[in-house]
Amino acid sequence: MLLSTMYHHIDSDRFSNDPDTFEQHLQYVTNRFNIVVPGDTLSLKKDNLCLTFDDAYYDFYHYVFPLLKKYCIKALLAVPTAYILEDTNLTPKKRLSLKHRENYEEDKYHDFAPFCTWRELREMSESGYVMMASHSHNHRDLTLPGIDLHEEIVTSKEILERELRREMESFVLPFGRYNHKSFTLLQKHYRYIFKVGQGINPDFNGIRGLIYRIDGDNMKDERSIFSFKSMLGYRIKSLAKTLHDGILDT
Numbered sequence: 001m002l003l004s005t006m007y008h009h010i011d012s013d014r015f016s017n018d019p020d021t022f023e024q025h026l027q028y029v030t031n032r033f034n035i036v037v038p039g040d041t042l043s044l045k046k047d048n049l050c051l052t053f054d055d056a057y058y059d060f061y062h063y064v065f066p067l068l069k070k071y072c073i074k075a076l077l078a079v080p081t082a083y084i085l086e087d088t089n090l091t092p093k094k095r096l097s098l099k100h101r102e103n104y105e106e107d108k109y110h111d112f113a114p115f116c117t118w119r120e121l122r123e124m125s126e127s128g129y130v131m132m133a134s135h136s137h138n139h140r141d142l143t144l145p146g147i148d149l150h151e152e153i154v155t156s157k158e159i160l161e162r163e164l165r166r167e168m169e170s171f172v173l174p175f176g177r178y179n180h181k182s183f184t185l186l187q188k189h190y191r192y193i194f195k196v197g198q199g200i201n202p203d204f205n206g207i208r209g210l211i212y213r214i215d216g217d218n219m220k221d222e223r224s225i226f227s228f229k230s231m232l233g234y235r236i237k238s239l240a241k242t243l244h245d246g247i248l249d250t
Contacts, residue, residue, distance in 0.1 A: 001047050001048065001201075002036075002042060002049075002204065003033070003048065003049045003050070003234075004051075004212065004213040004214065005050070005052065006216055006217070007217060008055060009057055010062075010063040011059060012059065012100055013100055014101070015100055017216070017218065019063055021222060022064075022067075022219075023067055026067055027222065029051070029073075033048060034047065035073040037131040038050070038076065038192040040074075050076060050211075052076045052077075052172060052213055053076070053078065054135060055079075055115070056077055056079040056115050056116045057116070058092075060077060061116045061124065062095075062096065065124055065129065069127070072129075074130065075131070076131050076194075077130050078170075078172035079156075080115075080138065080156075080174070081134070081136075081156045081160060082138045083109050084115055084116065084118055084121065085110075085113055086117060086118050087117045087119045095114055098112050103115070122164060131170070132160055132168065133171060133172050134156040134168055135156075135171075135172045136152040136156055136171075138151070141174060141175050142179070143178065147182075153171065153185050154189055157189055169192055170192040171186055171194070176195040192206075192211060193209060195211070198213075198237050199241055200235055207238060207241045208241065212237075
């Protein structure tokens with residue numbers, strides 16, 4: 001069995017977790033699960049968990065990366081390549097000061113550097129604690145009319161591989177949205193495709209080619225997303241997705 005959790009921010013105004021609660025959460029999952037990233041061997045004796053973080057905000061580097069090293073666990077970081085600066089001299093205080101909705105505003109991401117820089121991404125990638133994934137180029141819904149799917153899916157992969165000198169095998173769907181055309185192109189270029197969906201996966205093959213993720217933002221406590229009621233709900237949704245007759249859902 002493979003669970004995958006999805007997080008965005010630490011100590012922000014939305015889609016976030018309190019720093020202390022999140023560290024307690026990491027302590028809990030480290031003791032309870034076998035923590036893996038795509039390509040790792042899954043345990044047959046212990047439940048497996050893949051930690052995924054969307055958008056590569058600077059707060060990941062500031063808060064989460066030190067904790068991964070502290071607890072010796074790995075995570076997958078989804079990077080929207082259009083928003084990554086080479087480096088910055090701005091202070092952590094300024095880089096952490098934007099509200100969630102402001103991060104993608106063009107003047108703000110240039111002036112505040114709210115995303116990890118390429119220098120920081122290289123450092124984390126080379127550490128062995130962080131595996132990178134594409135989160136598209138412009139962080140766009142892949143089902144919208146006029147979207148350049150080659151840029152979002154293929155160009156983002158090429159940029160990450162050039163900048164980080166690592167093969168990119170994982171793609172995390174922005175907003176969890178896809179259609180037949182985008183899914184077909186994704187399968188040509190990536191081995192692992194992640195989406196939100198509150199489900200449990202048999203392994204890294206996912207369910208019908210998609211690895212479903214549990215929403216880990218705004219946790220009440222370190223184990224709330226793994227309660228008996230929640231786990232039962234994930235199992236029911238996974239069964240429904242497995243039995244679904246359609247080729248693709250959006």
